[in-house]
Amino acid sequence: MRKSQHEKNAASDRIDSGRVDSMAEHHVIIGGGPVATNALESIRAFGNPGIEITLICDEPAHSRMVLPYWLAGDVPREHTYTADDAFYQKMNVTARIGERVAAVNPQDNTVTLENGETLSFDKLLIATGSTPLPLPVQGGDLPGVQSLWSLDHTETLLNATNGNDRPRVVMIGAGFIGFIMLNAMDKKGWQLTVVEREAHVLPRMLNTEAAGIVETWLTRQGVLLHTGTSVNAIHENDDGSKQVELEDGNTIDADVVIAAIGITPNLGFLNGSGVETGEGIVVNNRMQTNFPHIFAGGDCAQGPVLYSNENEVHPIQPTAVDHGRVAGANMAGGDVEYPGSLLMNVLNVCNLQNASFGNWADPNAEAFTISNPDGFVYRQMLWTEDQLTGAIFLGRANDLGMLTDVGMVKGIMQTQTTLGPWKDYLRENPFDIRRAYVAAGVAGKLTSQTLLGKPAQARQYRFGDAQPAGQSSPAHQVFVGTKD
Ligand SMILES: Cc1cc2nc3c(=O)[nH]c(=O)nc-3n(C[C@H](O)[C@H](O)[C@H](O)COP(=O)(O)OP(=O)(O)OC[C@H]3O[C@@H](n4cnc5c(N)ncnc54)[C@H](O)[C@@H]3O)c2cc1C
Numbered sequence: 128m129r130k131s132q133h134e135k136n137a138a139s140d141r142i143d144s145g146r147v148d149s150m151a152e153h154h155v156i157i158g159g160g161p162v163a164t165n166a167l168e169s170i171r172a173f174g175n176p177g178i179e180i181t182l183i184c185d186e187p188a189h190s191r192m193v194l195p196y197w198l199a200g201d202v203p204r205e206h207t208y209t210a211d212d213a214f215y216q217k218m219n220v221t222a223r224i225g226e227r228v229a230a231v232n233p234q235d236n237t238v239t240l241e242n243g244e245t246l247s248f249d250k251l252l253i254a255t256g257s258t259p260l261p262l263p264v265q266g267g268d269l270p271g272v273q274s275l276w277s278l279d280h281t282e283t284l285l286n287a288t289n290g291n292d293r294p295r296v297v298m299i300g301a302g303f304i305g306f307i308m309l310n311a312m313d314k315k316g317w318q319l320t321v322v323e324r325e326a327h328v329l330p331r332m333l334n335t336e337a338a339g340i341v342e343t344w345l346t347r348q349g350v351l352l353h354t355g356t357s358v359n360a361i362h363e364n365d366d367g368s369k370q371v372e373l374e375d376g377n378t379i380d381a382d383v384v385i386a387a388i389g390i391t392p393n394l395g396f397l398n399g400s401g402v403e404t405g406e407g408i409v410v411n412n413r414m415q416t417n418f419p420h421i422f423a424g425g426d427c428a429q430g431p432v433l434y435s436n437e438n439e440v441h442p443i444q445p446t447a448v449d450h451g452r453v454a455g456a457n458m459a460g461g462d463v464e465y466p467g468s469l470l471m472n473v474l475n476v477c478n479l480q481n482a483s484f485g486n487w488a489d490p491n492a493e494a495f496t497i498s499n500p501d502g503f504v505y506r507q508m509l510w511t512e513d514q515l516t517g518a519i520f521l522g523r524a525n526d527l528g529m530l531t532d533v534g535m536v537k538g539i540m541q542t543q544t545t546l547g548p549w550k551d552y553l554r555e556n557p558f559d560i561r562r563a564y565v566a567a568g569v570a571g572k573l574t575s576q577t578l579l580g581k582p583a584q585a586r587q588y589r590f591g592d593a594q595p596a597g598q599s600s601p602a603h604q605v606f607v608g609t610k611d
Pocket of ligand 1: 158159160162183184186190192193195256257304308396425427442444
């Protein structure tokens with residue numbers, strides 16, 4: 128159930144009162160991604176300063192979202208980092224980077240590290256993310272066949288292609304993350320082939336018609352596509368290059384093969400712990416597991432969802448950030464309820480912008496559709512009565528109207544606004560989202576909506592000692608500044 132602003136303010140008062148309740152607790156965080164860093168900032172923003180925090184992560188804290196920019200050569204590796212020693216010191220966090228948790232023991236409130244050491248906790252946050260699935264075919268483990276998910280994977284690919292201006296890359300799997308990385312490779316002018324087992328690309332993001340438009344676009348950009356077929360085996364030539372053998376009899380030559388066939392939440396270390404898991408760790412709307420002092424969030428968690436009564440895993444950055452903030456505030460003694468995450472995929476495919484939101488594949492929804500394949504434009508709005516509960520939008524990346532419309536559709540859905548007569552207006556005028564957005568008061572709702580009941584602090588991490596380059600204007604504070 129959603130909270131009123133009054134209840135949220137009350138929750139924020141309770142967050143403040145947590146300063147007394149949580150004296151000298153020890154909070155352990157497993158992970159170093161956006162869930163972990165946002166949670167520790169919330170604990171510090173709202174909790175008793177005496178709370179001890181230990182963070183354990185096998186990788187340096189970084190944003191996976193920035194990896195494509197590093198791959199494309201737009202930023203150096205360091206710009207992917209989201210925390211360093213100085214940051215942890217400033218936040219008074221004991222960071223154990225490069226270490227792994229092997230087991231969680233809720234019965235005696237301890238975690239066991241891979242080195243055998245045991246740490247006790249009062250509160251625990253599991254923020255272990257997910258791992259790419261291995262390619263289960265002959266040759267799937269050859270050198271030069273790799274996933275593309277982490278800092279190490281990105282470095283391996285950059286090393287493997289160093290000195291080769293136009294490497295031949297075969298990407299197996301045409302999903303959201305694979306295509307984010309494909310875009311970076313396209314920018315570099317690499318020779319790209321995509322193999323997708325399903326009938327069309329982006330099967331978990333677009334319907335058949337929209338995906339068809341993307342396929343035409345990709346083909347015109349020179350990307351070779353093989354859909355509706357899978358890989359039988361990968362063979363290595365004497366010079367180290369590969370031959371990818373497909374089920375339909377085709378063979379593709381490659382310098383590098385990228386396996387992008389999906390991910391799985393990192394849950395193995397919970398076996399036998401009693402922490403309830405389904406597709407991910409099952410959490411309530413306070414991010415608590417079935418053990419109230421153990422929290423989970425992000426890619427490894429199966430949490431509440433807007434426009435659904437079922438918990439789902441939403442492995443996307445905005446969900447990870449929200450989960451981390453809510454978990455941290457509640458660990459610090461608050462009482463914050465999360466309304467649920469909105470599935471959103473916004474993706475630039477070689478300069479064709481794609482977006483899908485919410486229940487974009489709902490067969491029971493009423494659909495308004497505009498399709499102009501020759502102009503590479505597609506819009507489908509899916510309605511449950513007068514509420515927009517799903518959407519698919521395609522348009523050129525340099526079409527500013529498309530980009531702002533996508534943002535407004537997201538706002539309409541996030542605020543769960545009912546559009547009343549503006550639904551019919553959008554049926555007639557699907558390119559005039561702005562009028563419905565303004566008339567229904569969505570901007571006002573968004574500016575007053577907060578996740579934790581009070582304004583956010585600026586993020587505490589700065590790369591090195593870098594300071595913001597300029598002062599943000601008051602308008603920036605209102606419309607762009609982050610909010611709790
Ligand atoms: C290349 C790429 C691009 C992306 N782009 C986008 C995008 O544009 N938009 C979007 O919404 N999402 C994007 N994502 C997805 C987004 O990055 C994830 O949803 C997000 O990182 C999840 O955050 P998290 O904190 O749950 O997990 P992670 O960021 O994966 O962090 C979890 C950390 O915990 C560590 N860990 C796991 N197990 C243990 C253990 N037992 N002990 C210690 N440490 C452990 C992991 O190694 C990892 O460092 C992208 C992902 C990738 C790979």
